[in-house]
Amino acid sequence: MAMAAGEGPRIDTIEQESARGLWDAASGAFVGASLRRSIVARGWTVPDFARASRLDPGSVYAAIHGRRVRDTTAIRIFETLERRQPMMVVWE
Secondary structure, three states, X not given: OOOOOOOOOOOOOHHXXXXXXXXXXXXXXXXXXXXXXXXXXXXXXXXXXXXXXXXXXXXXXXHHOOOEOOHHHHHHHHHHHHHXXXXXXXXX
């Protein structure tokens, strides 16, 4: 993919990433791509994140795929993300 003159790769700030949000209140589910980026930006793999959050990896993958999860699962995901600051910004 060629870039126009003066155009570089897209780098989002943390504020821009959080503006898109991780949680869709209307559907009661995570925004999968944003959740995956948030996990990776903090240096975790999905299995490592599942261990850190004391969740079954299947529950984390369900959240990443935009499926509804239990309230306790959502709370554990948010709490675990808050424990580690992003080391980088990841985009697709």
